[in-house]
Amino acid sequence: MDEILHLGPPPSSLPPSSPQPSDPPSATLSEPSPEGTSPPVSTLSPSATANQPRQHHLTPPPYVHHFDSYSLVKHLTSSQYTLAQSIALMKAVRTILAQNLDVAQSDLVSKSDVENETYLFRAACSELSAEVRNNRRVADEQMRQQRTHLQHEVDILTQQLNQDLLTLTDNVRGMFNDRKMAVREEQKAVESRIQQINYKISVMLNSDARSDIEGLRWVLIRRSVLGIIFMAVLTLGTLRYATFLSHQRQEEAKRKEKEKEEMRLSNGKQDHSPAPEAAQILAAS
Secondary structure (H helix, E strand, O other), X not given: OHHHHOOOOOOOOOOOOOOOOOOOOOOOOOOOOOXXXXXXXXXXXXXXXXXXXXXXXXXXXXOOOOOOHHHHHHHHHOOOOOHHHHHHHHHHHHHHHHHHHHHHHHHOOOHHHHHHHHHHHHHHHHHHHHHHHHHHHHHHHHHXXXXXXXXXXXXXXXXXXXXXXXXXXXXXXXXXXXXXXHHHHHHHHHHHHHHHHHHHHHXXXXXXXXHHHHHHHXXXXXXXXXXXXXXXXXXXXXXXXXXXXXHHHHHHHHHHHHHHHHHHHOOOOOOOOOHHHHHHHHHHO
């Protein structure tokens, strides 16, 4: 009942920054009937309430409501709720709303803070964009300078490389000519050594051939001498044999002549005596 007495006007009629003081504690509300009818809220008339002097030291501090608690209690009492139930429901709604407001104030930010943060964020983004552009411009300038420096160094290195290539080409040509001369000298030395080896081989072959020819000559001479001796012996043997045959023939002829002579001397008589006896007879005669 005390809360109902201190309820202020609805927030739609008053601004939130200037709350009105609540009704004096002398005003009382009647209990609703059991049938659910809503009796008059105050037993005092508005003129009597306005004529009563206010005691500021007894007036409770104003309570800022975020909704019309009096209208809510009145509406609940008119909807078959008792006054105590209506007040309890109003307090519950007020407590939940206060908790939600505390949570919103602790966790959420206001529109002005959001706008300030948005402005600061946009300012930081613009500053960052300007810094990025400046850094990019500086980096591009540094890259251009480095590229120019590198191009200059590349040109210098290209010139040095061309000079080194020319020098290397001359050195290679000189080395190639020296190598050709050395190869020619080596070829001449090899040819001279080959000629010497050929001469030595020819001398050795000639000496070996001469020794072989001399040996073959001595062999042929020995064989020819042996052949001549053999032919001489054969000739002598043949002559002796021919002489022996001719001597035998002469002896045979002499013997035949003697026989003829003996036959002629013996008047044609034939001597049938053996040969030794005939020889004795001839010897005796």
